[in-house]
Amino acid sequence: MLNVHMYSSATKVKGQGVGSAYTELIKLLEKYYPEQLAITINEFSPADISHYHTIDLKFFFSTFSKRRGKKVGYVHFLPETLEGSLKLPWIARKVLYRYVIAFYKRMDALVVVNPTFIPKLEAYGIAREKITYIPNFVSKKEFHPIASEEKKQLRVKKKLPTAKFLIVGVGQIQERKGVFDFIELAKRNPEFEFVWVGGFSFGVITDGYAELKKVVDDPPENLHFPGIVERTEMCEYYNLADVFLLPSYNELFPMSVLEAFSCETPVVLRELELYEGVIAGYYAGCADIDEMEKKLKELAKDPAVLAKLRERAKAAAKFYSEDRLALIWLDYYKKQAGKV
Incomplete structure (x- = not known):
């Protein structure tokens, strides 16, 4: 041993x-x-x-x-x-x-x-x-897909609209994670609902803290910041989402992306070189905020495109x-x- x-x-x-x-x-x-x-x-x-x-x-x-x-x-x-x-x-x-x-x-x-x-x-x-x-x-026991009817119940539980197209982001609230772009997308698209799960893990030394804190304290009506939640609750947020969006400018191998894959949630990311060797082909990549907005609108409008992206998430979950x-x-x- x-x-x-x-x-x-x-x-x-x-x-x-x-x-x-x-x-x-x-x-x-x-x-x-x-x-x-x-x-x-x-x-x-x-x-x-x-x-x-x-x-x-x-x-x-x-x-x-x-x-x-x-x-x-x-x-x-x-x-x-x-x-x-x-x-x-x-x-x-x-x-x-x-x-x-x-x-x-x-x-x-x-x-x-x-x-x-x-x-x-x-x-x-x-x-x-x-x-x-x-x-x-990630553990399939902790992060797994749930039935459609249960997803609706989860939205009710979280006091989120059941009929609107819902985008979830996960991670520390900091500039590097692209949270400013996430906020801007919510402002541009009031027809969608946005949720960012995470908080200021390092407090006031977080880059962009003062400006981000203002938005977290007084967000647009369609943007929600539930804060840092227990790991057992994260599976619920991935499942109630129509799309997982991570607009980070710099990442390594984000656990949140693997967790979303494991829940079979379609994934949209800012296109980064770091992703090429690890998760290429499993997500929809976007160069900037305008492409992200275009992709989200396409996915909200076309269930077939959304379904194909979900199949790519399933394949990623199997590989990892x-x-x-x-x-x-x-x-x-x-x-x-x-x-x-």
Whole structure:
């Protein structure tokens, strides 16, 4: 049995994709390999593998212990991907970015959630052979489609109109997520209903906080901000939507998109290079807000086009299944521990 120590503080702040990915992985491994992997959380006893999910300073110091075994780092972000998320003084930003790379360089091996990160990590001086791409996934038990009649009941429960075309977005309320475009689309299209599920996970240091807070406190009539909700409630929001829309300017491998796929909800995204290697072909891509508006109107008008996009979501959910990813993770841990 392999002793795998997990190190993470991702669940301390609600509404983060990193926390969702971490939670999903723990559940997956405990479900599939209870007799092959002995998993502990934030313990500093001897390990075969120490898997670092977040870059806390205490975790960084722990990497200097010879008891850590093989040190694996999970790369959920790079310095450049933090732009547009946090508003920090330039000196604090510079120190943070250098620390991020220093943490990754302390690892014996790295796992990236998007293959486009590999050459970028190489540019920071990290050897290619240390890096492995393993995609994110979500639990079908937690995120699944529900019957049409139940969807109507959910809208009543959430005090949302049952007959209007409804667009849902998910994520932290910040400039990087394209929330300003989401707001503008709601203003342009009063015939549609818009819901953004998420909040200011990092408070006033969130980029664009002051301006976004004004809209959240006094939104247009057809735009709703339910805030950060429990993970168990997220499945309801994906299902009551006609379309899931994420207008982000910068993403890695967004868990919200996989969750929408798993609920078989049609997905519309801003077209990003980062998506090409992971979810190309499964969503409708748009270059800007005007294309998003055009696509939403097309989907609202033509049920056949909407149905085709839903079929693409189903295909994505099948590809990123728990069964397939469970085998990939077990094989990876065995190789890192020299058990293969």
